[in-house]
Amino acid sequence: MAKKENTVGKNLDVFVIGSGIAGQTVAKACVAAGLKVAIADRREYGGTCANRGCDPKKVLLGATEAWEMTKNLQGKGLKKMPKIKWKKLQKFKRKFTSAVPKKTEENLGKLGIKLYHQSPKFLEENTLSVEGKTVHADKIVIATGYEPRKLPFDGAKLLKESDDFLNLKKLPKSIIFIGAGYIGMEFAHMAARSGSKVTIVDFEDRPLGPFDAELVKELTDYSKRLGIEFIFKADVKSIKKTKKKYKISYKKGSKTESVKAHMMFNTAGRIPSISDLDLESGNVAFDEKGIETDAYLQSKSNPNVYACGDVSDHDVPLTPLSGRQGYVVGENIVKGNKKKLDTPVIPSVVFTLPNLASVGYSEEEARDRYKNVVVKQGSVPDWFNAKRINAPVYAYKILLNERTEEIVGAHIIGPEAAETINLFTMAINNKMTAGDIKRTIFTYPSWANDVKSMV
Known part of the structure; x- marks a missing residue:
C-alpha cells in the first residue's frame, strides 16, 4: 500500500x-x-x-x-609581483x-x-x-x-557550473569556459590572473552581446593580452574525458576542431x-x-x-x-493590489578588470528613439586618473538627446567603471543634461570628476 x-x-x-x-x-x-x-x-x-x-x-x-594594480605599476614604484594563493x-x-x-x-x-x-x-x-x-x-x-542553462550536446554532464568555480579548492592548470557572457568573462579574468591557462568558447562572434561593441572589443583585446584565448563562432558538439583532461569538440564553419583542458565550465547563461x-x-x-x-x-x-x-x-x-x-x-x-512595479533605469556591470559598465540606451536604441543623437566617446588611458595607476584601458561612450541635451545612455570601460556608472544612472533617472553635469563640482582628482569631460 x-x-x-x-x-x-x-x-x-x-x-x-x-x-x-x-x-x-x-x-x-x-x-x-x-x-x-x-x-x-x-x-x-x-x-x-x-x-x-x-x-x-x-x-x-x-x-x-591587487594583482592588476601591481602589474600595471611594475617599474613605477613597485618591483615584485604578488602571487595569488587560491x-x-x-x-x-x-x-x-x-x-x-x-x-x-x-x-x-x-x-x-x-x-x-x-x-x-x-x-x-x-x-x-x-x-x-x-x-x-x-x-x-x-x-x-x-x-x-542546461546544454544539449553529448557529455554536457561533465561540465561544472558557477557554484563549482566559486568553491574550487584548487585552481586547475587549464580551464575552458563555454559561454562568453557575464559569468564566463568574469571567471576567466579571475582564473587567468590566478595562474590558469584560460580558453573561452562561444557560439557568437564576440563576448557580452548586450554591451557596446566598441567597448567590448577593448575588453576582448585586453583579455587576450592577459593570455585568455577566445574561440568564437564555435558550435560545441561533444565533451569527452581523456586520461588527464577533458576534450571539447566543436564545429567552426565546415571544420570540426577540438581543444583540451583540465576542467570545463558551463557559463552559457542562466x-x-x-x-x-x-x-x-x-x-x-x-x-x-x-x-x-x-x-x-x-x-x-x-x-x-x-x-x-x-x-x-x-x-x-x-x-x-x-x-x-x-x-x-x-x-x-x-x-491588495495597489503597488505597481516602477522600474527606474538600471545599470549593468561586468566585473572583469577593467570593469565594463552600461546604463540607459545603447547607441542603436538611442538612434531609433530620438531624431538626433549626440555621441561623445573616446579612448582615454592618458587621462590623469588612468595614467597615475598606469591603467592600460579607459574608454567611454555617452549618448545625448541632441534636442534636450539630456543624457540617455552611458557606456564605460575602466578601472572604476562599476562606480562611475552610478553617477550616470542617477543623471538619467533625474533627466539631467550635459550642462547639469558640467556645472556640478566633484572632488578632484577623482573618477567622478571625469564624467564632466565625458559629456
Whole structure:
C-alpha cells in the first residue's frame, strides 16, 4: 500500500518559495502584517547572491584587483609581483558566505516564519506538496531565481557550473569556459590572473552581446593580452574525458576542431529556476523569461500566485531589482493590489578588470528613439586618473538627446567603471543634461570628476 501523504489543513496565509533577497523581503513584510507565513528553499538559505553569486565573486575579485594594480605599476614604484594563493583566498571568501544560511534561518525563524528545506510542487492553484506534506496557502509567492542553462550536446554532464568555480579548492592548470557572457568573462579574468591557462568558447562572434561593441572589443583585446584565448563562432558538439583532461569538440564553419583542458565550465547563461515546481498543476503560466506577471507582479493565470526577483518576467535579473520586486509583492499581498512595479533605469556591470559598465540606451536604441543623437566617446588611458595607476584601458561612450541635451545612455570601460556608472544612472533617472553635469563640482582628482569631460 502506498504511503499516505500527511495533509495539513489550510493554515497558511502566504507560502514563499525561495529564500533570496526577493523571497525574504516578501516574507518579512507579510509576517510583520500579522499573516501566517512559510518559506521553502531546496538549497541553503540566503539565495544565490549571498551564497554563490555576487558576494563571493566580489571577494575573489579583490585579490585580482591587487594583482592588476601591481602589474600595471611594475617599474613605477613597485618591483615584485604578488602571487595569488587560491586556497587562502577561498578561506577568506568563506568568512563572508559560511554563516549566511544559518543566520538567515535564525532571523526568519525568530519572526515566526515556518521553514521548509525542499522545493515544493504545485498540486492545485492554492496547494503545494513539500516535505511529504500537503500545504494550502491563500497566496503563493515564487522567488526561486535563476539556475544554469542546461546544454544539449553529448557529455554536457561533465561540465561544472558557477557554484563549482566559486568553491574550487584548487585552481586547475587549464580551464575552458563555454559561454562568453557575464559569468564566463568574469571567471576567466579571475582564473587567468590566478595562474590558469584560460580558453573561452562561444557560439557568437564576440563576448557580452548586450554591451557596446566598441567597448567590448577593448575588453576582448585586453583579455587576450592577459593570455585568455577566445574561440568564437564555435558550435560545441561533444565533451569527452581523456586520461588527464577533458576534450571539447566543436564545429567552426565546415571544420570540426577540438581543444583540451583540465576542467570545463558551463557559463552559457542562466534561466528561470522553475522546472521542479510543476507549474501546470498550479495553473501558473510561464515562458522562457519566467513567470508571466502583470504590473503588480501577480500571475496572469492564477491570481493567488505572485512572482518576484529573477524568476519573474519583468526586467533584468539583478539583485537590487529583486529587492524592489519583493517589496512590491509584499505590499500587494498585505494591502491588495495597489503597488505597481516602477522600474527606474538600471545599470549593468561586468566585473572583469577593467570593469565594463552600461546604463540607459545603447547607441542603436538611442538612434531609433530620438531624431538626433549626440555621441561623445573616446579612448582615454592618458587621462590623469588612468595614467597615475598606469591603467592600460579607459574608454567611454555617452549618448545625448541632441534636442534636450539630456543624457540617455552611458557606456564605460575602466578601472572604476562599476562606480562611475552610478553617477550616470542617477543623471538619467533625474533627466539631467550635459550642462547639469558640467556645472556640478566633484572632488578632484577623482573618477567622478571625469564624467564632466565625458559629456
